Amino acid sequence: MIKSLKLMAQYFPALMAALPTTLMLLLISVIIALFLGLLFAWARLGKNKIANGISYIIISFMRGTPMMVQLLLVFILIPMIAYANGVDTSSFSPSIYAIISFSINEACFFAEIFRSAYVSIDNGQIEAAKSLGMGRMQIFRRVILPQGAIAALPNTSNMIIELMKNTSIASVIGVYDILGKAQQLGKNNYGLGQLELYIEAGIIFWILGLIILFISNMIEERISRCDRKGGLAHV
């Protein structure tokens, strides 16, 4: 037991060195997914039937297939397309493919969340904004976004935590995130202390998840303050 703890303490700095990779994967894919998700949700809500159909099929496919298959497909497909167009991808880092696959996958889940948040907004709010002479972007920025964000935030933060856990799949294609690093360290040592390394990686993931949960709770409290009783008085 004490020996295992010592081993864990010894490996801790090496594992923490891989933390930026995990965070970078998570942050970049979430930021891309937010924009893509808005785009998909807009396509799903709009009147254009072709855009609606295409986004429906993409969302259904991304929800229906495991992340691992998507990751491997992207990992195979993009170099093929690039090669056909005369681009050499051999110097690309594998985290690029991970980011592409995670962001498209996450965007589809976000799109569903955003769509349900938009539907939950009272239509009278939008009509009132129109009657005040607001433009479409103005309505989105001043009416839809603040109210939709309150409805969408709990689900969105849940999905972000899920994605944080799922970034560990990137180790399959050779990204050295926390789990990939743990695997590498274990194999360097002829499999000695593998168990401790994996458990330590799990604990790091858990703490990361708790931090994300804490931040999302803080944001939720901040943006839903107008929802509370008498909330407008202290704005």
Add this chain to the structure above:
Amino acid sequence: MFDQSMFFQSFLPIIRAMPTTLILTVTSCVLALLGGIILALLMTCPVKIIRGIFKVVSSFLKGIPILVFLYVFSVSIDSVMTKLYALFNLTYSNRNTPTLQFAILALALSYIPYMADMILSAYRAIPNGQFEAAEAFSFTKSQAMFHIIIPQMTVIAVPNFGNHFVNLLKATSLTCMVTIMEMMGTARNFATMNQTFLEAYTACALLYWLVFEIFERLFQFIEKKAGRYLQPGALTRRRFHLFRKPARMHVSQKQPNPEQAL
């Protein structure tokens, strides 16, 4: 670039591996449900310390990626099995390791907290009047639970359960990392053998999509069937059945049922 004949050839081995995926999904889902019931009971335990401990345990299990669980289990499989066999004075040979069983355990363990949350939220969704009504009819606690509360909880929990089941189905693809030949593992094997990665992965993705859609539709159907008494006018509609005579109004007016009068 895209070899069509290899694409169609790669369907067959992946379809053959489908039962393994389904076994993994169903057994781990059932195990997770059982564990979730126990965890839900422990999380609502009247003793405050036990409640606190199991809330932390639930958050811990929720925060760990499934891949980590799978790796931990697959690494510790030999030492655990050796100790287990030594208890019964047997010698364990690591030629036939029970990888499938350990993968099922790992998947179940990672879904236990979600199942517990599902059960707790279903329990909290039941209005207090139901408990009071059961008490007013002098039901015992277990009677109230089994005849009134649990049937209603089931209906509330079905959509959530379907969601978790489908997510588990997708999560089984990770078990190919611990050398289990389910759909994903077979596709990877086939791809490496024939050097047709794109074709095999596309076939695998399409098959996963198909299975996912089937199960999603199935759970939507069950949800509709289970929740039919919640739809407005459902109970009155059932009276006018196609093959049964409609009830005559004046009969029931003449001889009112004593139970109805209550």
